[in-house]
Each structure stands twice: as C-alpha cells, then as structure tokens.
Amino acid sequence: xxxxxxxxxxxxxxxxxxxxxxxxxxxxxxxxxxxxxxxxxxxxxxxxxxxxxxxxxxxxxxxxxxxxxxxxxxxxxxxxxxxxxxxxxxxxxxxxxxxxxxxxxxxxxxxxxxxxxxxxxxxxxxxxxxxxxxxxxxxxxxxxxxxxxxxxxxxxxxxxxxxxxxxxxxxxxxxxxxxxxxxxxxxxxxxxxxxxxxxxxxxxxxxxxxxxxxxxxxxxxxxxxxxxxxxxxxxxxxxxxxxxxxxxxxxxxxxxxxxxxxxxxxxxxxxxxxxxxxxxxxxxxxxxxxxxxxxxxxxxxxxxxx
Numbered sequence: 001x002x003x004x005x006x007x008x009x010x011x012x013x014x015x016x017x018x019x020x021x022x023x024x025x026x027x028x029x030x031x032x033x034x035x036x037x038x039x040x041x042x043x044x045x046x047x048x049x050x051x052x053x054x055x056x057x058x059x060x061x062x063x064x065x066x067x068x069x070x071x072x073x074x075x076x077x078x079x080x081x082x083x084x085x086x087x088x089x090x091x092x093x094x095x096x097x098x099x100x101x102x103x104x105x106x107x108x109x110x111x112x113x114x115x116x117x118x119x120x121x122x123x124x125x126x127x128x129x130x131x132x133x134x135x136x137x138x139x140x141x142x143x144x145x146x147x148x149x150x151x152x153x154x155x156x157x158x159x160x161x162x163x164x165x166x167x168x169x170x171x172x173x174x175x176x177x178x179x180x181x182x183x184x185x186x187x188x189x190x191x192x193x194x195x196x197x198x199x200x201x202x203x204x205x206x207x208x209x210x211x212x213x214x215x216x217x218x219x220x221x222x223x224x225x226x227x228x229x230x231x232x233x234x235x236x237x238x239x240x241x242x243x244x245x246x247x248x249x250x251x252x253x254x255x256x257x258x259x260x261x262x263x264x265x266x267x268x269x270x271x272x273x274x275x276x277x278x279x280x281x282x283x284x285x286x287x288x289x290x291x292x293x294x295x296x297x298x299x300x301x302x303x304x305x306x
Contacts, residue, residue, distance in 0.1 A: 001240045002180070004112035005172035011108050012169040014199040022077070022101065024169075025162045026060045027068040031102065034078060035094050036141040039134060046089035057148045077101065103127045106136060109247055117248055132251055139250025151246055157217040157232065158239050160208075166198045167208050173197060174209075174226055175236070186227040 012022065022028055030050060037045035047069055054060040060068075069092065072078040077098035081091040110123035119126045126132060143149040152158040161167035173194055178185040191202040209220035217235075219227040228236070 001237065002176050003115075004109070004240065004244075005176040007108040007112050008105075009169050009173035009176060009197075011105055012166070013197045022072070022075070024068075024165050024167070026054075026064045027071055029054065029059055030065060030068040031072060031077060031094075031098060032137050032140055034072075034092050035098070035102070035133075035137045038092075038094055040138075042091065045092045047092070048089055050092075053145070057144055057150070059144075059150065072098070099133065102137075103133055106133060106251065110251075113244055113247065116244070117252065119252070136247075136251040151243060152239065155235065155239050155242075157212065157215070157235055160211055160215070160217075164208055165204070166200055170194060170198060170200070170205055170208060175228075178226060178228065180233070182230070184228050184230045184233045186225070189224045189226050191224055 022031060033050055033053060034045055037049070047066060050069065051062045051065045054065050055062065069078065073080065075097075077095055078092050079095055081093065104127070106127035107124045110117075110119055110127055113119075114123055121129060152162050158168075161171040174189050175185065177189050178187040191205050194200075194205055195202045206220075209218070209226065212218050213220045217228075217232050219225075219229075
C-alpha cells in the first residue's frame with residue numbers, strides 16, 4: 001500500500017505533471033476518455049462530448065472538463081484537429097507523449113503490486129506490452145459508461161480527497177509518511193514539502209485535512225501532526241485493496257481474454273448500441289451509443305452541460 005502511494009505521489013508531483021498536465025482526477029479521467037474514444041469512437045473525441053459524458057456520470061462539470069483539456073494540450077498530451085469545414089467540433093487526439101506517460105503510470109502501479117500480484121512480465125515491460133494500456137483504458141471507461149461506475153463512489157473518505165485539486169495525490173503523499181501500527185497511523189508531515197511537491201498552497205493542504213478531520217476520518221493538528229485511527233485506516237486499506245483488485249481485473253493475467261475480445265470490439269459496440277434505454281434514462285452509455293451509431297452531430301444538443 002505504501003509503495004503504491006509513494007509511487008503515484010511521485011508520479012503526480014510537480015516535476016512531471018505540470019509538464020504533462022495530468023494534475024488531478026479530472027485530467028486523468030479526460031486522458032482516459034480521449035484514449036478510449038480515439039480507438040473506439042473517434043468522431044466523438046471532442047470537447048462537447050467529453051463534457052456531456054462527464055456531466056451525465058456526475059464526474060465533473062463543464063468548466064473542469066474544459067480546463068482539463070486545456071492543461072493536457074498545454075502539456076503536449078493532446079492535439080486538436082482543425083475542422084475541414086465550418087461547424088464540426090475539433091477532434092482531440094492523444095499524442096505519443098500521453099501514451100508513454102500513461103504507460104509509465106501503469107508501470108508504477110504494476111511495480112507496487114508485484115509483491116502480491118504475479119504479472120505475466122516484468123512490470124515496466126508489461127505496462128508497455130501492446131494492448132495492455134488499451135485494456136486498462138477500456139475496462140475503466142466501459143464500466144463508467146455502462147453503469148456510471150466510479151471506483152471511489154462508495155467511500156466518501158476517499159472521494160473527499162478525489163474531488164479537490166491534487167487531493168488524492170496529496171493524501172497518498174501524507175499517508176506514505178505516516179507510521180502504521182495495529183492502532184492506526186500517525187506522524188508529522190511537513191506541509192511545506194507537500195506544498196512544494198505538488199505546487200499547491202499550504203492553505204489548500206490544511207483545508208483538505210480539516211475537511212477530513214471534520215468528518216472524523218482523521219485528526220489533524222497544527223504543526224503537521226496527522227493521526228488516522230484504526231477504524232479509518234481499515235477503511236483506507238479496504239479502498240486500496242479495492243483499487244488493486246480492479247487494476248488486476250482490467251490489466252492482469254486474465255488479459256489474454258481481453259486480447260481475444262479486442263478483435264470483437266466492433267461487435268461489442270453494436271451490442272451496446274442495441275441495448276434498450278428506458279425513457280428518461282440518459283446515462284453515459286446512451287450518450288456514447290448515440291455518438292457511435294449516428295455520429296456526433298446528431299447527438300449535439302441532446303445532452304446539456306452540467
């Protein structure tokens with residue numbers, strides 16, 4: 001757990017993410033969606049559709065999504081096509097740099113889990129094996145679009161960090177500095193060091209910790225003392241176990257099954273498009289089904305911005 005926290009906190013530190021643009025939960029989600037749409041529904045890979053998808057799943061609002069796109073473009077992770085005729089939306093495409101960055105992220109995840117999960121190859125090699133990143137992206141996006149599945153939704157003590165700028169990465173950095181015992185976790189954390197690592201203010205970090213403390217998920221004292229009780233720590237352990245299981249599910253040794261399904265992805269999308277949607281149900285799945293089957297222009301205006 002701590003190796004996972006340290007690895008991803010380092011990955012999302014200012015040294016990398018301010019160049020890459022992957023700074024929080026929304027930019028990560030937008031990056032996954034663009035990778036997915038570029039492969040499976042390229043005509044839908046534009047800002048309006050990304051806004052609609054995130055809004056329907058209550059993942060993020062329009063402003064947050066557009067800001068995420070801007071950050072990813074500034075970081076060289078996305079490029080935008082110029083439309084050949086007036087009117088059509090600018091198609092977004094992932095760059096080679098985004099693919100490499102996401103593979104680096106997978107490598108960190110796989111390395112942290114190697115003591116408990118036997119990957120088919122060494123973590124760095126497996127992360128760069130053709131189709132592994134695609135399977136990871138597809139598993140995450142299709143669970144979200146079909147069922148509005150958000151991994152951290154059942155755990156408000158995790159979501160409170162996810163919903164704030166760099167919050168989850170800040171939490172992982174703090175957790176990695178605590179001493180863990182059977183009674184919980186505790187330690188003194190330098191807010192200045194965390195502030196420098198993620199290029200956020202100390203006030204922002206204190207606000208994150210106080211919000212969690214107000215809900216009795218941890219204790220925070222001036223001077224940087226952070227204490228997580230045994231019950232809360234068990235919940236956080238549950239979360240990381242849940243995340244580890246999910247990573248294995250979408251990118252683990254059963255990947256051979258995903259590979260065989262890849263050839264049938266077009267059939268899969270046809271099946272999705274044929275699913276009945278009850279009146280009044282306009283989820284992420286229905287938004288993408290309209291895009292895939294009828295083209296993005298016919299779907300424009302049917303889904304409002306959040």
